[in-house]
Amino acid sequence: MSSNTLTAAEASGPQKPAAGFEGDRQDNTVGGAVRGYLDKLRGGDLGALPAVLGIITLGILFTVLRPGTFLSPINLANLAVQATPIIVLAMGLVFVLLLGEIDLSAGVVSGVCSAVLAQLLVQGGFSWPVAVLAAIAAGAVIGLFTGSLVGMVGIPSFVVTLALFLGWQGVTLRLIGQGGTVPVREPVIRALANENVPVTIGWVLAVLVAVAYAVIELWRWRAKKAKDLAHQPLLLVVVRVVLMAVVVLGVTAILNQDRALSAAIELAGIPYAIPLVILLLLVVTFVLSRTSFGRHMYAVGGNAEAARRAGINVTRIRVLAFVISSSLAAVSGILATSRLSSVTPDAGAGNTLLYAVGAAVIGGTSLFGGRGRARDALLGGLVIAIIANGLGLLGVAAYLNFVITGGVLLLAASVDALARRRAATAR
Amino acid sequence: MSSNTLTAAEASGPQKPAAGFEGDRQDNTVGGAVRGYLDKLRGGDLGALPAVLGIITLGILFTVLRPGTFLSPINLANLAVQATPIIVLAMGLVFVLLLGEIDLSAGVVSGVCSAVLAQLLVQGGFSWPVAVLAAIAAGAVIGLFTGSLVGMVGIPSFVVTLALFLGWQGVTLRLIGQGGTVPVREPVIRALANENVPVTIGWVLAVLVAVAYAVIELWRWRAKKAKDLAHQPLLLVVVRVVLMAVVVLGVTAILNQDRALSAAIELAGIPYAIPLVILLLLVVTFVLSRTSFGRHMYAVGGNAEAARRAGINVTRIRVLAFVISSSLAAVSGILATSRLSSVTPDAGAGNTLLYAVGAAVIGGTSLFGGRGRARDALLGGLVIAIIANGLGLLGVAAYLNFVITGGVLLLAASVDALARRRAATAR
Amino acid sequence: MSAPERDRDTTAVDRPTLELRGVTKSFGAVRVLHGVHLQVYPGKVTALVGDNGAGKSTLIKGIAGIHPFDSGEVEFEGEQVNLHSPRDAARLGIEVVYQDLALADNLDVVQNMFLGRERKRGMVLDEQSMEQAARETLGKLSVRTLKSVRQLVSSLSGGQRQTVAIAKAVLWESKLVILDEPTAALGVAQTRQVLDLVRRLADAGHAVVFITHNMVDVFEVADRVAALYLGRVAADVPIDQVDRTQVIELITSGRSGDLGLSAEDLED
Amino acid sequence: MSAPERDRDTTAVDRPTLELRGVTKSFGAVRVLHGVHLQVYPGKVTALVGDNGAGKSTLIKGIAGIHPFDSGEVEFEGEQVNLHSPRDAARLGIEVVYQDLALADNLDVVQNMFLGRERKRGMVLDEQSMEQAARETLGKLSVRTLKSVRQLVSSLSGGQRQTVAIAKAVLWESKLVILDEPTAALGVAQTRQVLDLVRRLADAGHAVVFITHNMVDVFEVADRVAALYLGRVAADVPIDQVDRTQVIELITSGRSGDLGLSAEDLED
Amino acid sequence: GDDSGGGGGDAGGGEAAGKVGVILPDTASSARWESADRPLLEAAFEEAGVDYDIQNAQGDAQQMATIAEQMITGGATVLAITNLDSASGAAIQRQAEQQGVQTIDYDRLTLGGESDYYVSFDNTEVGRLQGEGLAQCLGDQPANIAFLNGSPDDNNATLFSEGAHEVLDPMTQYTQVAEQAVPEWDNQQAATIFEQMYTQAGGDIQGVLAANDGLANAVISILGRNNVAGTVPVTGQDATTEGLQNILAGNQCMTVYKPIADEANALADLAVALVNGETPEVDGEVEDTEGGRTVPAVLLDPVSVFRDNVKQVVDDGFVEAADLCTGEYAAACTELGIQ
Ligand SMILES: Nc1ncnc2c1ncn2[C@@H]1O[C@H](COP(=O)(O)OP(=O)(O)OP(=O)(O)O)[C@@H](O)[C@H]1O
Ligand SMILES: Nc1ncnc2c1ncn2[C@@H]1O[C@H](COP(=O)(O)OP(=O)(O)OP(=O)(O)O)[C@@H](O)[C@H]1O
Ligand SMILES: [Mg+2]
Numbered sequence A, B: 001m002s003s004n005t006l007t008a009a010e011a012s013g014p015q016k017p018a019a020g021f022e023g024d025r026q027d028n029t030v031g032g033a034v035r036g037y038l039d040k041l042r043g044g045d046l047g048a049l050p051a052v053l054g055i056i057t058l059g060i061l062f063t064v065l066r067p068g069t070f071l072s073p074i075n076l077a078n079l080a081v082q083a084t085p086i087i088v089l090a091m092g093l094v095f096v097l098l099l100g101e102i103d104l105s106a107g108v109v110s111g112v113c114s115a116v117l118a119q120l121l122v123q124g125g126f127s128w129p130v131a132v133l134a135a136i137a138a139g140a141v142i143g144l145f146t147g148s149l150v151g152m153v154g155i156p157s158f159v160v161t162l163a164l165f166l167g168w169q170g171v172t173l174r175l176i177g178q179g180g181t182v183p184v185r186e187p188v189i190r191a192l193a194n195e196n197v198p199v200t201i202g203w204v205l206a207v208l209v210a211v212a213y214a215v216i217e218l219w220r221w222r223a224k225k226a227k228d229l230a231h232q233p234l235l236l237v238v239v240r241v242v243l244m245a246v247v248v249l250g251v252t253a254i255l256n257q258d259r260a261l262s263a264a265i266e267l268a269g270i271p272y273a274i275p276l277v278i279l280l281l282l283v284v285t286f287v288l289s290r291t292s293f294g295r296h297m298y299a300v301g302g303n304a305e306a307a308r309r310a311g312i313n314v315t316r317i318r319v320l321a322f323v324i325s326s327s328l329a330a331v332s333g334i335l336a337t338s339r340l341s342s343v344t345p346d347a348g349a350g351n352t353l354l355y356a357v358g359a360a361v362i363g364g365t366s367l368f369g370g371r372g373r374a375r376d377a378l379l380g381g382l383v384i385a386i387i388a389n390g391l392g393l394l395g396v397a398a399y400l401n402f403v404i405t406g407g408v409l410l411l412a413a414s415v416d417a418l419a420r421r422r423a424a425t426a427r
Numbered sequence C, D: 001m002s003a004p005e006r007d008r009d010t011t012a013v014d015r016p017t018l019e020l021r022g023v024t025k026s027f028g029a030v031r032v033l034h035g036v037h038l039q040v041y042p043g044k045v046t047a048l049v050g051d052n053g054a055g056k057s058t059l060i061k062g063i064a065g066i067h068p069f070d071s072g073e074v075e076f077e078g079e080q081v082n083l084h085s086p087r088d089a090a091r092l093g094i095e096v097v098y099q100d101l102a103l104a105d106n107l108d109v110v111q112n113m114f115l116g117r118e119r120k121r122g123m124v125l126d127e128q129s130m131e132q133a134a135r136e137t138l139g140k141l142s143v144r145t146l147k148s149v150r151q152l153v154s155s156l157s158g159g160q161r162q163t164v165a166i167a168k169a170v171l172w173e174s175k176l177v178i179l180d181e182p183t184a185a186l187g188v189a190q191t192r193q194v195l196d197l198v199r200r201l202a203d204a205g206h207a208v209v210f211i212t213h214n215m216v217d218v219f220e221v222a223d224r225v226a227a228l229y230l231g232r233v234a235a236d237v238p239i240d241q242v243d244r245t246q247v248i249e250l251i252t253s254g255r256s257g258d259l260g261l262s263a264e265d266l267e268d
Numbered sequence E: 001g002d003d004s005g006g007g008g009g010d011a012g013g014g015e016a017a018g019k020v021g022v023i024l025p026d027t028a029s030s031a032r033w034e035s036a037d038r039p040l041l042e043a044a045f046e047e048a049g050v051d052y053d054i055q056n057a058q059g060d061a062q063q064m065a066t067i068a069e070q071m072i073t074g075g076a077t078v079l080a081i082t083n084l085d086s087a088s089g090a091a092i093q094r095q096a097e098q099q100g101v102q103t104i105d106y107d108r109l110t111l112g113g114e115s116d117y118y119v120s121f122d123n124t125e126v127g128r129l130q131g132e133g134l135a136q137c138l139g140d141q142p143a144n145i146a147f148l149n150g151s152p153d154d155n156n157a158t159l160f161s162e163g164a165h166e167v168l169d170p171m172t173q174y175t176q177v178a179e180q181a182v183p184e185w186d187n188q189q190a191a192t193i194f195e196q197m198y199t200q201a202g203g204d205i206q207g208v209l210a211a212n213d214g215l216a217n218a219v220i221s222i223l224g225r226n227n228v229a230g231t232v233p234v235t236g237q238d239a240t241t242e243g244l245q246n247i248l249a250g251n252q253c254m255t256v257y258k259p260i261a262d263e264a265n266a267l268a269d270l271a272v273a274l275v276n277g278e279t280p281e282v283d284g285e286v287e288d289t290e291g292g293r294t295v296p297a298v299l300l301d302p303v304s305v306f307r308d309n310v311k312q313v314v315d316d317g318f319v320e321a322a323d324l325c326t327g328e329y330a331a332a333c334t335e336l337g338i339q
């Protein structure tokens, strides 16, 4: 494309060249970097901070209330697996929310896809790869349909997905049958949420991740330094790399402990669902932040008319957002199926969708479009999962459970809102 | 306020005075008025047309499928009463949607308020006016709470109302608690949805409405003509007045027939809920279109920053929108209670809210704020109610019911979308 | 009307309507205003000039209460005031035409012009009276192509929107009228009208702040000129103490002869 | 570079890059363009002038495919074309700076400048190359107060936004560059840069349409002038056939001497 | 609706003595779970002095799995569940078994599961009683009957309906004119659905098989609007206050009363024995057709309640006479000797 631009000489004026941009000449010391981060916070760009604070606060709360159990390895493993379906669903929704659209049907779409999976495995007798691919394909086709109605026909996404929310529930009901359930005993599917990566392989994976992160970070740092572009101080990069290694290896260490409650059996290793979610997180992050498709998503969400005028195919972006969202909903459905080893006619109905949207929003994704990341789904999903996990340990009456869940959600959201607000009005 | 403006002389320039505004000098003939309406349609301002088309299409569809029953007086009376709770709920939501906010908790708030009503009547032994007022006051206080969190604390309304959606469900559960349902046998409350205005009084009311409309319209026409402002031709005004009279008296005539299915009993008259809804419709329409409060609602929804700069107390508007919405939710809850003569712990949960939002949107209210009217709730609510009503007559299997409801909703929405789209791109 | 003669005196005789002392404003790490001093006099047009990004709009948004200043003092008619919201400013009698206009696109021209100060009869909006007043005021600003005052502002041309915003501001007899680049989108005739209007407002005793990049306009209409350079006031002087070249120098480099900022002023 | 001499010849020697024949456009009942004829030549700057609401922006939005014309013919480089979306226009080599700018507020300056035409290495965005190119281009437009090219455009001043939009358009070597009031919000120095840039673009063989209300700019930079009056072309002539007064007359009344529209032209 | 929220004892420690976890299914399908089962079980466990933890999955199978995990983590050694569906229940039980936790099926048998014991009423029997009850109220006259079933995604609803059909299908004097399932057991929707059935049938419906008292009440309110309440027999289930009042008023024909106290106590006895390491005694067993196994079971019989045996429900303490015999029902109570 570079041949398409005016050359520097053509575009240059008679007067003195570039000036300004002093903001881009960053302070390369550690102090400068820290100050830069604080400035960013003060400027209102809180990033992941509120969700992280929420996770920490809730973690402390439940640790205090249930000291023996909340932080036990088995509970942490449970928590991680409990969170996966909601995280994946929320990750898909981030695409839709980024455009300022909503997908009320995402939950029940995950249900339809699970039903497809289950029927192919049980009735059809297909092998698991076929069934999984078919389920994801079903998700993609459903997304294509939703996206076309929104992007091409131009019906507001709220109405389209409300209609489909009802419609797909009917389809699941038809596939599963009234009052029935389809048990899924396929060992590979079951393993996703119920089995663990063997301990040694887990360690190998963890070390690989930590090393890969270190290599990429240091390599980037060197490249930037060589080109004399703005870059962080080496010390900070090293600190980040070490921190990452500690977290990855620490979590691995916890999950590789034997967490079985009875001495007779052994239960150790990273549940398979976790590497899957991490992989999805990396892919989605890459797509959103480093490809032009991702860039266009943000542009359409921020100002669809500006995007259109810039020659972006806005309709295509809209349709694709729904396709991705529904495909990830299918994955979420598969994870949920694995957890229960069955599919019911009301799979994905109820509050599933609201929780997923709540997760994305608490993570920092805006409902008005233009702001959101994959990690929002991860962090917000963890907040939601911790609430359910912790309340499960407390064991309160049903009505209190409702009230407390609502209250905690509200609390988490107000931390966020107040932090942002403070930042916005601060000097 | 007029003393506050520059006088004409002060503001006037040296050059020639006013010119332009030829668009305001309207064609005062019938042809001109018709042309004006067509131009408006072509310009994309479809108003109530799509919803009305939807109602007519669905009406024809179900009349063809169930010729004997769909248009029978009893079914029309059923339909009207079935639609009232959703219409009132949607009417409240219009206020919130107008600001570009959402209230996911409106449905369960109607449940909480019904529970308050029921407990006061049954346990507390209070009289119905006290209970009704308390229920509405409970709604207002709840709205105040929600509105403060949104307007003052600044948490996104989606998250606030998601949290409250859960929280209030818990409260209803607690209030209803033992016994699972609270039967409400209070005759006045029961009468709302189950009894009819005596036939003669119904006629008197209908005639009064028709006459009042005629008087107001003609009086307005005369005033405008006298001031030499733009006004419609008299013929058109007369046509409108006559049409209104025909509709009002026609509906009254239908509902005043004996519609009892067994010959032994008599069942005739306008159900009490209908005048109530019409009254609310008039009040809400008045507030939104003829008071500065209503004007400010539109301004905040259209451009909150512009409204703030114009000196409007945006926070107050936001809070009030939720107060009104929740108060109307309480009324909706009372209507729903009247219908069943009882309150259950899951009152207002489930799909109630989605249906109400769907009603408002199908009626023409925008989810992005700035566009919406009271009558949107009425027309959209009728669309939704007709679907349920018609499908009930068909009596299909549960899964098909889901699928068809979704499909019809989608159809109604695409009529709307395509019409708007055509208008937008048409010459 | 009250001051038919244009008096371009060199010293300020009156008490200033508005006086800013050392106001500062940052957005996150970005320091935009560094201790701005400014005086605005009744009956005078003060031209506020400065390069793109000098901080002019930020300054007047601070005065309007859109985003409060971080520090510094604001005096209005001799009394220290707090400006924390646009309503504070409106209450004092400050009216602003913003560069980014801020009209509600879903409302029509009349509704926008009277937004926040609707005329009422009892509880009910008095649409007819508002419509007539709007039509009159707009007519005087030479908007000849506007089809209808009941048009949504979203359908207006750039210049028409600008005119609506100006008309909205001058409808009220405010003590201080601030116009941020009001003629930027206007045609020749409309610009003429606005300049005349600005002069007439000042002559009627109002204090006027007029932001523009057009030097011709500055010298035609202003009594005083205040030049902003990188968030600092380089000069705040009567118009007859400077000429065009000097003003341009003040804008582009913050100095002109003995006027303007010294190198140490720029440190901080 | 190719045309160092400025040739203000009176007759069109070349084939026009763009030719409009009888294009019309209505919004609902409002007829905005009534059969516009216009020719835009390569290597020439065509100034498009007209009163507020005359239809200038509507005309160029039609050319850009933002909202297609209702009827009439459009020829680009001698071939009849359909302009139904901005992508059609971009494919032909038409680049537009819109009066209402249309930047994505949630993206930063670099991201906006390369929007829709990102530079990539493989699948991955080449941020560094884009950042450098953006910084260069902006530097040449005299934006001295911009803190960082990684600033969100929502935090820019009016003039800075305008500059970003202009920089975005001139980054691409388009055959036809249309600028809708590009200097409206700009400071003195920046306006100078843009005028120079416009001249240089034309001299390099591009066709340029330049909309402005500023007569000084018109006479400084334009080769031809087209005047729009109430949605009709009152004149489309080389600049040396008219003077300032004539142009103003054409703008305000659609006629000047024997140039312009007759009374019956205005019927329809 | 009892607010003893703590879950009894100090659950946090998870000490060696062991603990009983009970997961109830929801709050929507029936009021019994929160208003009857929870307090009854709490009282029984309190009395036996064992640690317990009772929670409600709120109709969400995923949540039930989460709660089960949390209970096992919290030290439960006996887990009783009322599954939302067999397959998800089986998954929970498999996981529990892996961890050495004993499981009991409460009220619903988990087909293909691993449960060690089963305590229940027979759900198909409930449907049968409803069918028989309706037939009894209608008599031998030919009649048009309509079915209002429970939520289409609720397995119990399917069983109720099957039981009812088993009885009514062979009775040729009845014509089944309409049958609809009510999503989520939503009473408002039930009202609309029945109203439309009734309109479509031209009012020619002489009997309604409603799956529980909530649905029955919706039906009765519609019949009331048409001034025919009381002439059309309606069935129900759960013996709620509202349902019993409808029966007293003559608007409802019968309800099926499941003496929940018996069931809860049976569960408590079983669980306490298991926690204390004893082998409980049970009198019956059921076949798990899907899992091909036999499960030791405590089976209890549901009771049909007509107007003349409403008293039994009150005497059991299942509903309070004070709640039941308000205002207009006082006379009927006196007549039937209810106090
Ligand atoms: N919200 C914000 N966050 C960060 N920087 C900001 C913000 N608003 C303004 N700025 C910066 O403050 C500086 C001053 O902006 P301002 O709008 O006051 O300039 P101006 O003098 O009005 O310029 P113009 O003549 O272009 O309108 C600019 O450099 C701008 O980038
Ligand atoms: N969407 C629309 N609906 C109705 N009228 C419109 C619409 N868009 C523009 N107009 C009208 O078309 C006319 C021409 O507008 P246009 O924006 O083309 O003017 P312009 O020549 O660019 O004016 P300016 O110099 O003020 O920018 C105006 O009278 C405007 O009100
Ligand atoms: Mg500015």
Ligand SMILES: [Mg+2]
Pocket: C157, C158, C159, D056, D057, D058, D099, D180
């Ligand atoms: Mg324009």
